[in-house]
Amino acid sequence: MKASRIATRVTAAAAVAGCAVLVLSGPAFAHVSVAAEGSAAKGGYAVVDFKVPNERDNASTTKLEVAFPADHPLTSAMPEPINGWKIDVTKSKLAKPIEVHGKQISEAVSKITWTATGKGIEAGYFQKFPVSVGALPEDTDELVFKAIQTYSNKEVVRWIEVQEDGAEEPENPAPVLALTAASEDDHHGAGAEDA
Numbered sequence: 615m616k617a618s619r620i621a622t623r624v625t626a627a628a629a630v631a632g633c634a635v636l637v638l639s640g641p642a643f644a645h646v647s648v649a650a651e652g653s654a655a656k657g658g659y660a661v662v663d664f665k666v667p668n669e670r671d672n673a674s675t676t677k678l679e680v681a682f683p684a685d686h687p688l689t690s691a692m693p694e695p696i697n698g699w700k701i702d703v704t705k706s707k708l709a710k711p712i713e714v715h716g717k718q719i720s721e722a723v724s725k726i727t728w729t730a731t732g733k734g735i736e737a738g739y740f741q742k743f744p745v746s747v748g749a750l751p752e753d754t755d756e757l758v759f760k761a762i763q764t765y766s767n768k769e770v771v772r773w774i775e776v777q778e779d780g781a782e783e784p785e786n787p788a789p790v791l792a793l794t795a796a797s798e799d800d801h802h803g804a805g806a807e808d809a
Contacts, residue, residue: 644669646678646761646773648789651744656796659690659748664789667740670765675735677764678728678743680789686751687722689714694744698732714749734766750793757791 647665654660668675682688687708693701706724713719728743735741751757760774775784 645787646763646789648759648791650791653794654750654791655794656750656752658750658796659746660750661694661744661746662791663742663744664759664761665740665742666735666763668735668737668765670767670769671737673765673767673769674730674733674737675741675763676730676766677734677762679762679764680726680743681760682723682725683757683759684724686754686757687712687719688747688750689719689722690746690748691723691726692746693726693728694746696728696741696743698730698734699743700729700731702727702729752796755793757793758788759791760788 704725
């Protein structure tokens with residue numbers, strides 16, 4: 615009987631320690647993020663990856679919705695096909711047309727939705743969702759993409775909080791893509807891709 619009490623205490627202590635590790639390490643790596651493959655130069659085109667970790671032990675990520683910035687519209691956003699995922703690209707009419715490479719553009723991508731056709735992203739795994747985007751704006755240093763992650767148990771996590779200067783990182787930060795300075799090569803690449 616004494617041995618079973620000790621075993622129970624050890625098990626309980628291990629469970630508490632395990633939970634503490636999960637709670638402490640969870641926010642540091644769990645959020646949806648966006649990063650360029652290579653550089654994301656102002657005025658150019660880039661391939662960006664939306665990285666989605668599954669931070670739940672009892673559910674899979676089955677849907678990702680990414681809202682594209684309305685304040686800096688991207689006229690081109692082409693997702694890469696991914697096995698096991700259905701992709702929907704939503705375009706919206708712009709309040710004010712913009713000029714890109716000498717052409718008037720009146721609509722831009724406002725949202726991309728990936729929906730799992732199978733198991734989705736299971737516990738302990740992450741998935742990258744690549745998208746070719748452009749032309750990147752020249753009048754900002756970053757783009758904010760608000761994201762909504764849905765799990766198989768119907769839980770929804772909204773990665774939509776914008777980081778304020780000087781403030782602590784929010785609990786559910788929106789993915790932010792840092793833009794680099796434009797170079798001649800980037801502009802030439804943009805023109806070639808747009809043709």
